[in-house]
Amino acid sequence: MTDNTVRISGCKERNGSEEREGYLWRERAYTNFYRQIPLPEKVVPEDVETVFKDGILRVRLRKKNPKAKKRAHKVRLN
Numbered sequence: 001m002t003d004n005t006v007r008i009s010g011c012k013e014r015n016g017s018e019e020r021e022g023y024l025w026r027e028r029a030y031t032n033f034y035r036q037i038p039l040p041e042k043v044v045p046e047d048v049e050t051v052f053k054d055g056i057l058r059v060r061l062r063k064k065n066p067k068a069k070k071r072a073h074k075v076r077l078n
Helices: none
Strands: 005-020 023-038 043-053 056-063
Touching: 005 056
Parallel strands: none
Antiparallel strands: 005 023, 043 056
16 A cells, blocks of 8 residues: 555465266366556555455545645636
8 A cells, every 4th residue: 555556466266176987186276466556646555444345345545635625627629
């Protein structure tokens, strides 16, 4: 976690086995993954809440300066 990036990494593990007519087949697979997500605004890296439930990861972040207003930009079409 940085002030403008969230990095998420993990590992998936899959095991399988099958027994038929005199042979036993077993397979194990491990897959690592990594995601880096840029954030539109700066956040406080020390104030992060995460919950992993039912296969869903929820990440709650607090903005560094929540009272700062975004500036509006007008675009004129020719």
